[in-house]
Amino acid sequence: MTSDASTRAYRRLSVEERRSQLLDAALSLFAHRPPEEVSLDGVAEAAGVSRPLVYRYFPGGKQQLYEAALRSAAEELEQCFSEPADGPLTRRLGRALDRYLAFVDRHDTGFSALLRGGSVVETSRTSAIVDGVRRAAAEHILSHLGVTEPGTRLRMTVRMWITAVEAASLIWLDEDKQPPVDELRDWLVEQFVACLVAGAARDPETAAVVRDALARESPEEPVGALIRHVLPLLGEAGRPR
Amino acid sequence: MTSDASTRAYRRLSVEERRSQLLDAALSLFAHRPPEEVSLDGVAEAAGVSRPLVYRYFPGGKQQLYEAALRSAAEELEQCFSEPADGPLTRRLGRALDRYLAFVDRHDTGFSALLRGGSVVETSRTSAIVDGVRRAAAEHILSHLGVTEPGTRLRMTVRMWITAVEAASLIWLDEDKQPPVDELRDWLVEQFVACLVAGAARDPETAAVVRDALARESPEEPVGALIRHVLPLLGEAGRPR
Numbered sequence: 001m002t003s004d005a006s007t008r009a010y011r012r013l014s015v016e017e018r019r020s021q022l023l024d025a026a027l028s029l030f031a032h033r034p035p036e037e038v039s040l041d042g043v044a045e046a047a048g049v050s051r052p053l054v055y056r057y058f059p060g061g062k063q064q065l066y067e068a069a070l071r072s073a074a075e076e077l078e079q080c081f082s083e084p085a086d087g088p089l090t091r092r093l094g095r096a097l098d099r100y101l102a103f104v105d106r107h108d109t110g111f112s113a114l115l116r117g118g119s120v121v122e123t124s125r126t127s128a129i130v131d132g133v134r135r136a137a138a139e140h141i142l143s144h145l146g147v148t149e150p151g152t153r154l155r156m157t158v159r160m161w162i163t164a165v166e167a168a169s170l171i172w173l174d175e176d177k178q179p180p181v182d183e184l185r186d187w188l189v190e191q192f193v194a195c196l197v198a199g200a201a202r203d204p205e206t207a208a209v210v211r212d213a214l215a216r217e218s219p220e221e222p223v224g225a226l227i228r229h230v231l232p233l234l235g236e237a238g239r240p241r
Numbered sequence: 242m243t244s245d246a247s248t249r250a251y252r253r254l255s256v257e258e259r260r261s262q263l264l265d266a267a268l269s270l271f272a273h274r275p276p277e278e279v280s281l282d283g284v285a286e287a288a289g290v291s292r293p294l295v296y297r298y299f300p301g302g303k304q305q306l307y308e309a310a311l312r313s314a315a316e317e318l319e320q321c322f323s324e325p326a327d328g329p330l331t332r333r334l335g336r337a338l339d340r341y342l343a344f345v346d347r348h349d350t351g352f353s354a355l356l357r358g359g360s361v362v363e364t365s366r367t368s369a370i371v372d373g374v375r376r377a378a379a380e381h382i383l384s385h386l387g388v389t390e391p392g393t394r395l396r397m398t399v400r401m402w403i404t405a406v407e408a409a410s411l412i413w414l415d416e417d418k419q420p421p422v423d424e425l426r427d428w429l430v431e432q433f434v435a436c437l438v439a440g441a442a443r444d445p446e447t448a449a450v451v452r453d454a455l456a457r458e459s460p461e462e463p464v465g466a467l468i469r470h471v472l473p474l475l476g477e478a479g480r481p482r
Contacts, residue, residue: 152416152419153420153428155412156409156412157432159412160405160408160409160412161405163404163405163407163408164402164404164405164408164436166404167400167401167403167404168397171396171397171400172397175393178393179393179394183443186443187394187440187443190439190440190442191398191401191436191439191440193439194435194436194438194439195435195436197435197471197474197475198431198432198434198435198467198471199428199431199432200470200471200474201431201466201467201470201471202424202427207474211474214474214475225442226439226442227475229441229443230475231472233438233441233451233452233455234438234468234471234472234475
């Protein structure tokens with residue numbers, strides 16, 4: 001890595017190339033340790049360049065570099081959410097979650113430091129970046145549900161599930177990435193279905209969305225199996241005694 | 242308020258009384274604005290004492306006062322979770338949520354500043370206080386579910402729901418406390434039931450807990466109505482076509 005990095009350092013890079021090389025180095029450092037343990041010297045070393053060069057590109061120092069790295073991670077994360085509006089919704093959600101969980105897996109420590117908000121360099125600007133990603137996720141989901149102006153309840157259901165996914169990601173990292181990622185993904189999809197279905201009981205808008213969404217699922221999809229599993233449990237409890 | 246406060250200031254208070262008077266004043270200031278807008282002068286004024294007196298009790302200044310106020314709020318919050326192990330679980334959860342939501346209502350701005358983590362005085366110590374409250378909430382829930390050593394999935398379900406409740410509280414504050422608090426409480430209880438029931442499909446431990454819990458509910462409880470609402474939706478989707 002060091003010799004690679006030094007070789008790279010002596011190539012003539014364009015401003016854009018250099019900037020993106022520094023961001024890559026920063027992102028990989030921030031990804032594997034909490035921000036307070038990352039130094040500009042460390043970034044310079046990882047990129048095989050001098051500290052003054054890092055300062056030339058990021059005169060705001062570590063804070064600016066951190067925000068730029070965070071912004072670039074946020075863009076990468078938002079790309080995970082793009083999914084063609086085609087086929088059963090649980091499949092689409094599953095594929096987006098696969099990409100999201102691969103991102104969490106790749107950036108593990110940095111991801112938790114970021115979301116835990118315990119970082120020494122957290123500011124309202126960095127919070128805004130993270131909130132922007134959450135908002136983008138909610139918009140993608142609502143658009144797949146075919147909703148343009150969601151009411152409070154539907155919006156709350158979707159945002160609650162997104163927060164729950166963040167919590168699950170952090171727990172998953174804490175638990176040494178157990179259960180296996182495919183199980184976690186299926187489980188998150190099922191939790192989404194459950195939250196929507198429960199929301200449908202009180203909210204006609206959610207009920208319409210759920211009816212539409214379930215009609216696109218085939219009984220062979222995981223959601224069919226889920227429903228067949230839970231129906232007996234519920235049937236017993238719902239029956240007047 | 243000012244004249245009250247001045248009267249109080251001239252009474253002779255014991256060390257404990259004085260400390261708790263200062264904490265009350267600080268808590269009420271931190272509760273209504275973000276920590277970066279609270280000053281020691283403001284706390285002294287609200288308590289009707291001099292700034293040096295505040296320093297005598299909290300020589301660490303604003304950071305120490307903030308942590309002490311946070312700790313005292315955390316204790317108040319944890320008291321919300323105490324609930325006798327008696328009757329249907331959804332009723333118990335509903336009562337605990339009523340107390341929790343009353344707390345959120347009372348401390349609105351301070352509550353969001355705290356949870357958003359955007360505070361300038363956030364440190365790993367303050368995060369630990371907030372995490373401690375989350376852990377206490379999870380332990381209370383698991384003990385009502387009769388589980389002493391929960392497996393990963395059950396633990397994840399409970400922790401995800403707790404995070405989702407935090408998210409819902411913040412959204413509720415953002416939306417000018419709409420829907421009314423009773424509706425929000427019922428909705429959160431229903432989301433809890435939904436997450437547990439969905440978790441039961443894949444996890445025998447969760448399934449056993451759900452079976453036990455549902456057996457304690459009577460069909461007249463809200464959970465009975467919820468189930469009667471969602472069964473037709475699910476029945477349609479679960480039927481092989």
